[in-house]
Amino acid sequence: MEVFRGESVMIKPYSVGGDHLSCKLVELSNLDLAAYPMYTKVLYAFQAPTPTTQALKEGLAKVLTHYRVLAGRYTKQQFNGHLAIDLNDEGAVLIQGKADGSIADTMPFLPSPLLLDLVPPTPPGVKELILVQITRFICGGLVIGIALHHHVADGHATFTFINSWGKAVRGESIQQPPWIHDRSLLKARDLPQQVFDHYEYNTIAHKKSPRQSIRSTKVFHFDGIFLDKLKSKVKQSNKEKKNYTTFEVLVAHLWKCISGARGLDGDLQTKASIPIDGRKRINPPIPEEYFGNVVYESWAQTTVSELINGSLDFVTELIHKSITKVDNDFIRSAIDFFELSKEITGPLELDDTTNVIATSWLRFPYYEFHFGMGKPVYVGPSMIRSEGLIILYDSYTKEGSVDVMVCLLEPHMAIFEQTCFQI
Structure with a gap:
C-alpha cells in the first residue's frame, strides 16, 4: 500500500x-x-x-x-x-x-x-x-x-x-x-527551595546505541487473561498483598524481559523512566483542563543482576515506589530545582541500550475523538524508532487488553519475543 x-x-x-x-x-x-x-x-x-x-x-x-x-x-x-x-x-x-x-x-x-x-x-x-x-x-x-x-x-x-x-x-x-x-499555576516559589534530589534531570553519561545498529519496532498484545495471571503472581508473592496497577506490573515484567534480552553486565545500573502526571498530585490540584506539561519523569533503578534475578514482586515494588514518591512536595521541589538550574536538561536520553522509557497512554480518552459518525476503529502511536522506548496503550480490541509498542536492537528483539509472554 x-x-x-x-x-x-x-x-x-x-x-x-x-x-x-x-x-x-x-x-x-x-x-x-x-x-x-x-x-x-x-x-x-x-x-x-x-x-x-x-x-x-x-x-x-x-x-x-x-x-x-x-x-x-x-x-x-x-x-x-x-x-x-x-x-x-x-x-x-x-x-x-x-x-x-x-x-x-x-x-x-x-x-x-x-x-x-x-x-x-x-x-x-x-x-x-x-x-x-x-x-x-x-x-x-x-x-x-x-x-x-x-x-x-x-x-x-x-x-x-x-x-x-x-x-x-x-x-x-x-x-x-x-x-x-x-x-503561573506551575511557577517556582518566590524563594525556590530544592528539598529532594532530582537526579533524573542531571546530565549523566548514557550508553548510546551505535548509529549503525539496526532497530526493530513491534507491537505486543497482552490480553486480559495474561494480565490477570501476571498480577495474581505478584500479589501471591508479596507479603503485604498489595494491589498493584496493571501498568506497574506489566512495566516490571517488560523491564525484566528487555534487560535479559540485552545480555547486559550484571553490575550495570539500569533504570526504568516513567512519566508521572502530576495534575492530581499537586495541592491544590491542577485542573484537568490545563493545557501544558504537568509531568515528572521518575526513575526506578537497580542493578541488572538484581533486576533479572529478583522476583517480579520486587521489581514491581521498585516501579510502585518511583511513582508514589511524586507528590506535591516532590513536584514543587522539582519546579524550584529547574528554576535554580542554569540549564534544564531532559530526563533519560533516547536510544539508550541500558535503560527503558515506559510511557503510558492507558486510560486516556482517545476513543472519544469522533465526528458524530462513529468512533475510531483504531488509535495508537506512530512508528517509534528510539531504542528502549515502550508505549503502553489500550488495545483496539478492548476487553481489558493492552498493546505495547517496543523498539529494541534487532538481535535483542528476537530474544525478547521469545520471553515476553512467559510468566
Missing part, C-alpha cells in the same frame, strides 16, 4: 485573539522545558462515513481559537532568554493525502514504514507546533495523523485538545475556563 501526500495548507484560528489570552507571549513553564524536545505522534483510523475535508478544516480553525498557543511559534524572551510561544496566529499545517488501500487491509496498523507515511513529517527546522495529516482510503475510510510538540503539551493535554477538535466538527460548543493556558 502507498500513501500519496498532496496539498498542504495552513489553518489559522477561526477568530484571531478569540480565546482568553490577552497577552502576546506565553512563557513555557519549567515542566514544559523539561519535556522531551520532540513531537508526540498519534494515529486515528475511522471507517466510512467520514466528514468532509472542509468540515475538518473548519473544525480545526474553530478549536485553534481556544488553543491559540498551537497556532503560535517558539521565540525567546529578550529579558531572560527563556523559551516562549509567540501568539502570532500563524497557524497549523494540514496535509491532505490518499492511500491506495482500505482501512481493513491496514488494521491493526502494525509497525511499518506505512505508519510514518500516515503522520506529518517533522524534519529539523519545522516551525509549526502542530501538524495534521488527513489520509483518505479507497474504502471511504480516513486516517488522521497528528504531530504535536511535547514542549507545548503532555499526553493528557494533547488528547484533550484532539477531543475538542472532534466537538468543534460536531458543532458542539467548547467551553474553556480562563486559566487553561496560565503557566
Whole structure:
C-alpha cells in the first residue's frame, strides 16, 4: 500500500485573539522545558462515513481559537532568554493525502514504514507546533495523523485538545475556563527551595546505541487473561498483598524481559523512566483542563543482576515506589530545582541500550475523538524508532487488553519475543 501526500495548507484560528489570552507571549513553564524536545505522534483510523475535508478544516480553525498557543511559534524572551510561544496566529499545517488501500487491509496498523507515511513529517527546522495529516482510503475510510510538540503539551493535554477538535466538527460548543493556558499555576516559589534530589534531570553519561545498529519496532498484545495471571503472581508473592496497577506490573515484567534480552553486565545500573502526571498530585490540584506539561519523569533503578534475578514482586515494588514518591512536595521541589538550574536538561536520553522509557497512554480518552459518525476503529502511536522506548496503550480490541509498542536492537528483539509472554 502507498500513501500519496498532496496539498498542504495552513489553518489559522477561526477568530484571531478569540480565546482568553490577552497577552502576546506565553512563557513555557519549567515542566514544559523539561519535556522531551520532540513531537508526540498519534494515529486515528475511522471507517466510512467520514466528514468532509472542509468540515475538518473548519473544525480545526474553530478549536485553534481556544488553543491559540498551537497556532503560535517558539521565540525567546529578550529579558531572560527563556523559551516562549509567540501568539502570532500563524497557524497549523494540514496535509491532505490518499492511500491506495482500505482501512481493513491496514488494521491493526502494525509497525511499518506505512505508519510514518500516515503522520506529518517533522524534519529539523519545522516551525509549526502542530501538524495534521488527513489520509483518505479507497474504502471511504480516513486516517488522521497528528504531530504535536511535547514542549507545548503532555499526553493528557494533547488528547484533550484532539477531543475538542472532534466537538468543534460536531458543532458542539467548547467551553474553556480562563486559566487553561496560565503557566503561573506551575511557577517556582518566590524563594525556590530544592528539598529532594532530582537526579533524573542531571546530565549523566548514557550508553548510546551505535548509529549503525539496526532497530526493530513491534507491537505486543497482552490480553486480559495474561494480565490477570501476571498480577495474581505478584500479589501471591508479596507479603503485604498489595494491589498493584496493571501498568506497574506489566512495566516490571517488560523491564525484566528487555534487560535479559540485552545480555547486559550484571553490575550495570539500569533504570526504568516513567512519566508521572502530576495534575492530581499537586495541592491544590491542577485542573484537568490545563493545557501544558504537568509531568515528572521518575526513575526506578537497580542493578541488572538484581533486576533479572529478583522476583517480579520486587521489581514491581521498585516501579510502585518511583511513582508514589511524586507528590506535591516532590513536584514543587522539582519546579524550584529547574528554576535554580542554569540549564534544564531532559530526563533519560533516547536510544539508550541500558535503560527503558515506559510511557503510558492507558486510560486516556482517545476513543472519544469522533465526528458524530462513529468512533475510531483504531488509535495508537506512530512508528517509534528510539531504542528502549515502550508505549503502553489500550488495545483496539478492548476487553481489558493492552498493546505495547517496543523498539529494541534487532538481535535483542528476537530474544525478547521469545520471553515476553512467559510468566
